[in-house]
Amino acid sequence: MMNTSFPDMVYLIAFILTVLWILVSIAKKMEVNTIVHRNTIGCWLLLFIGLAVSTYYFNKLYYALPVIVLLFVAHELLWYVWHVDIFKDEGETTENCYNWMNMYCKEIVNKELTVGTATSETSSDLSEGLFDNKWNISNIEAYEKKFGTYFEYLKLEPGMKILDIGCGNGHWLQYCKSRGVDGMGITISNPQATYRVKKTD
DSSP: OOOOOHHHHHHHHHHHHHHHHHHHHHHHHTTOOOSSOHHHHHHHHHHHHHHHHIIIIISOGGGHHHHHHHHHHHHHHHHHTTOOOSSOOHHHHHHHHHHHTTOOOHHHHHHTTOTTOOOOSOOOOOSSSOOTTOTTSOHHHHHHHHHHHHHHHTTOOTTOEEEEETOTTSHHHHHHHHTTOEEEEEOSOHHHHHHHHHHHO
């Protein structure tokens, strides 16, 4: 059995994470889907860089915490002040967020959010609808209630046109179209734009 010291193990893991992060970054640039997320690898890489620096320069593991904190602060300054995205992938974050919130509601999309056709009780999104304390209605009905409220508040009428800045997956535009209002959506999220284009093809 090979005898490997703790510092050697830390350096090896940091090296493997660096290589993996580079490969996933290249795959993302080429728009190839990967199982491993770039942000997750980046987080672990920052952690192991902190461990490697503390063991190499200080030969003490307890220096790892301040080194990791300094790396994290530098990372956040790079992103939020100078807009340099070394370990942060905003597109991946947005995609994960919408996956976690289960925004891709198959029942809602399949029903095309037409008024008065909400019959499914199985839609899984509970974060975006307007239930108005009526918890026995379906999620599709809650979506229709929310969009219907917006529609009336904006005094929209058939034949009008709207521009939805930050349109997400385009469910609001889809609803407006079902009521005769044509619209265009703008999103900075490639996954959302791709999703909507696929649904309208």
